[in-house]
Amino acid sequence: MNNELRVIINKLIKNHSLTVDEYEKLISLRCEEAAEILKAEAVNLRKKIYGNKVFIRGLIEVGNICKNDCYYCGIRKSNKSCERYRLTGDEILACCENGYQLGFRTFVLQGGEDAYFSDDFLSDIIKSVKKRYPDCAVTLSLGERSRESYERLFNAGADRYLLRHETADEEHYRKLHPEILSLKNRIACLENLKEIGYQVGCGFMVGSPCQTAKNIAKDLKFIEEFKPDMCGIGPFIPHKDTPFRDEKSGTVELTCYLLSVIRIIHPNILLPSTTALGTVEDGGREKGILASANVVMPNLSPVMVRSKYLLYNNKLNTGAESAEKLQQLKKIISDIGYEVVCDRGDVIK
Numbered sequence: 001m002n003n004e005l006r007v008i009i010n011k012l013i014k015n016h017s018l019t020v021d022e023y024e025k026l027i028s029l030r031c032e033e034a035a036e037i038l039k040a041e042a043v044n045l046r047k048k049i050y051g052n053k054v055f056i057r058g059l060i061e062v063g064n065i066c067k068n069d070c071y072y073c074g075i076r077k078s079n080k081s082c083e084r085y086r087l088t089g090d091e092i093l094a095c096c097e098n099g100y101q102l103g104f105r106t107f108v109l110q111g112g113e114d115a116y117f118s119d120d121f122l123s124d125i126i127k128s129v130k131k132r133y134p135d136c137a138v139t140l141s142l143g144e145r146s147r148e149s150y151e152r153l154f155n156a157g158a159d160r161y162l163l164r165h166e167t168a169d170e171e172h173y174r175k176l177h178p179e180i181l182s183l184k185n186r187i188a189c190l191e192n193l194k195e196i197g198y199q200v201g202c203g204f205m206v207g208s209p210c211q212t213a214k215n216i217a218k219d220l221k222f223i224e225e226f227k228p229d230m231c232g233i234g235p236f237i238p239h240k241d242t243p244f245r246d247e248k249s250g251t252v253e254l255t256c257y258l259l260s261v262i263r264i265i266h267p268n269i270l271l272p273s274t275t276a277l278g279t280v281e282d283g284g285r286e287k288g289i290l291a292s293a294n295v296v297m298p299n300l301s302p303v304m305v306r307s308k309y310l311l312y313n314n315k316l317n318t319g320a321e322s323a324e325k326l327q328q329l330k331k332i333i334s335d336i337g338y339e340v341v342c343d344r345g346d347v348i349k
């Protein structure tokens with residue numbers, strides 16, 4: 001292995017921190033041996049804190065109507081081929097009931113940015129879920145909202161919020177989003193969520209168009225400094241009805257490498273092995289867990305709408321990706337030496 005890389009890896013393991021330049025080299029100089037060393041360290045840290053537990057979250061895709069037009073996303077506003085839907089409050093509650101019976105103790109309500117999901121509407125649902133299932137956590141993933149809105153939803157009982165920062169580099173952010181969206185506002189939202197008291201998740205796509213090693217280095221520095229409780233990373237996968245239709249997908253290899261690096265930066269973090277990772281390659285999700293991810297998010301959405309929530313081509317929504325096939329998922333995970341557990345799975349501080 002390159003000696004400079006060896007020195008950087010040792011420093012990361014010792015200090016859980018690097019400069020942006022060092023993170024950049026960690027990425028650009030990477031080799032198989034480096035990946036193995038980082039993976040071993042990451043898995044060891046995860047084991048000390050979370051044992052061999054893998055937490056599950058029931059993902060409910062509440063709607064695919066979105067006011068935004070992000071160039072990478074299959075449910076962007078301009079995609080006229082996307083068949084739009086919204087779940088009603090009763091449908092969302094029915095998903096939770098189904099999930100509770102299956103053993104889920106976290107429900108993630110995810111959807112596009114859609115005014116239909118008003119504070120009143122969401123507060124009612126959150127309160128109902130918390131009243132019916134006091135032993136469950138509610139996670140929201142509904143994009144950018146005002147501080148007041150985040151406060152109201154938190155006061156209604158929401159515990160966690162996922163809002164990927166997408167890229168921590170201004171210039172790269174501009175290449176992925178239309179003018180009206182800004183990295184500054186994203187970060188302000190993340191800061192607000194944290195101050196309000198949510199457990200907060202940020203994250204980014206690996207291998208998104210125009211992404212450089214320097215961009216990823218900035219993502220890692222941002223994650224190091226922001227100290228999120230959760231971090232969602234998955235490979236970019238093109239969607240046929242977006243401007244990025246002809247771009248290449250991100251790789252399992254780099255995603256797993258970064259999962260290990262993020263685990264070393266923040267040993268206690270909750271890291272999902274994402275659906276996108278399972279979609280780009282058969283067995284990708286297992287590789288994510290073996291690289292120190294400790295969360296999986298099976299799909300609890302009504303089966304009828306699953307084929308409509310397509311952020312990218314060929315998104316998995318059957319098999320071990322679906323909540324009904326929890327037994328299958330448990331077996332896959334136990335076959336690689338881990339155990340799916342049915343509790344809230346809060347971050348250990």
Ligand code: 5AD
Binds near residue numbers: 072073166204235
């Ligand atoms: N490929 C991979 N991930 C995507 N996302 C959106 N579009 C894509 C795509 N084409 C991710 C974004 C978003 C999350 C919900 O899904 O990072 O934050």
